[in-house]
Amino acid sequence: MKKVVKFGGSSLASAEQFKKVGKIIHEDSSRRYVVPSAPGKRFSSDTKVTDMLYECYGAAENGKNFKPMLEKIQARYNEIIQGLGLNLSLKDEFEKIRENFEAKAGREYAASRGEYLNGIIMANYLNFEFIDAAQVIFFNEDGTLNNDKTNTMLYERLKGCEYAVIPGFYGALDDGTVKTFSRGGSDITGSLVARAITADLYENWTDVSGFLVADPRVVNNPEVIDTITYRELRELSYMGASVLHEDAIFPVRKAGIPINIRNTNAPEEKGTLIVESTCRRPRYTITGIAGKKGFAAINIDKAMMNSEIGFGRKVLEVFEENGISFEHMPSGIDTMTIFVHQPEFVEKEQQVIAGIHRAVDPDFVELEADLALIAVVGRGMKATRGTAGRIFSALAHARVNVKMIDQGSSELNIIIGVKNNDFETAIRAIYDIFVTAQL
């Protein structure tokens, strides 16, 4: 039995947290490959080491005095080392980092040091071998992952190694230049390691007791989802449920390796099991709710647009020419609405409107800003009648004005558009009707 265990920043923010992690790993000898993140927040107003590194490197890049900031980062690591009573010094490592910052080694190199240094501490603490991710995780020049090389290098390096620590979040180009994944990317490293060694299980340890039905910052004490499919999870992660990086799913999914989300602060709890498919019926009609703010809608009106062949294509071409991707596109007989990410759209809004006028000669085009999209996801919805009706009625009771509702043809999700201001109220109302009402 081989398990890969990834610990998020919240699980490694202090020596106290490291001790919990050590106990978890030593309790089960199949927990052989450890992927740590950089130290996260110790308390809610604290700063993650990754963010400190970005800021520190920003100062170095602008020729400002970055040394006090780097010393602050060093102090965070020293606090952990001392708290664990380790005979380890990172003095030389920090000297090298200072030199590389001065030589402008790059933002991604800077950010990667958070995981790199935490990996060294973790390996020392556990007495496991340390493997620099720059030697086993490879990127292409365009920033995408070099999948084949990564898989081969990880496999070759790990096949003779029984217990190892591989820092998350970064890798390198063929020439050794350090690259990182996007934020939260240690989850992807864990998934790649799990695939390469054909792990039996990929445990992803965080600070919540699994994947929750809704974001705990919006709904007070939400229920834990015990089993979720990859497809459901992907819908929820994409829509902002940030527990697991959305790209962490593909490598393990293809290899049929389940992921178990666990809580470092409550290791006795089973957490959430993420699987390809399951016969287990979900406890509620819906599996989860997630959402994102910051969308804009472009409403296009033209009498009889439905009979105009090529209308949709011409409109979408305007977005394509302006390099804007669209999120949803509900349409009626004489209307069509395109949902886009507001920050991306704002810079080009007038070009897009002009382009639409030229392309399809609409009766009018109207913009609506500050919208949120909410995804209600569940494999159980297909077999249940009236789900959309229940959502409508819950939102009406909560006095939330629904701007859009869109049910995917797979019947796995329903997307609802509301004003940003109504976002939290809407999520709570949906949670209450499907979960609280059934408890």
Ligand SMILES: Nc1ncnc2c1ncn2[C@@H]1O[C@H](COP(=O)(O)OP(=O)(O)O)[C@@H](O)[C@H]1O
């Ligand atoms: N549906 C959800 N279920 C669980 N946690 C969620 C959900 N949506 C958002 N979160 C947030 O995700 C956090 C865990 O992810 P993250 O901050 O990346 O942790 P880590 O530092 O362990 O990688 C939780 O603390 C919680 O606030």
Ligand SMILES: N[C@@H](CC(=O)OP(=O)(O)O)C(=O)O
């Ligand atoms: N430390 C990186 C990568 C990461 O995955 O962190 P975490 O596991 O704490 O989300 C970040 O902050 O983005």
